[in-house]
Amino acid sequence: MRKMTEKEKHQQILKEVKATMVLILIVALWHIGFAFALDGIDVLILGMPLWFFVSTIGAFVISVIGVVILLKFVFVDFELGDDVDDENQNSLEQIEGQFFMASNASGKNVEGGEA
16 A cells, blocks of 8 residues: 555546546447447347447446556555544544534434434
């Protein structure tokens, strides 16, 4: 696991989001493009029309290959909660406690029913 500063973490997260969005766009274009492009062809593969087989099965294969590529070359394993120190953790717990006390004081329990 890699140690990163807040700025490096932010940049890495943006890099991962952008790469994932590119993969989604590629898969969507493949799926929609081949579904429409091969619609008029009356060829069957395993009892399915050619457009369905190429569009759907192809999109699945591209998705799996794309995820493997993203995991090997884009994604980085790093700790998100690394920078939380004891003072910040205590103040976070105080805020959460105040939230739950306010929720219970309103006459509702945590599940949303009456207290």
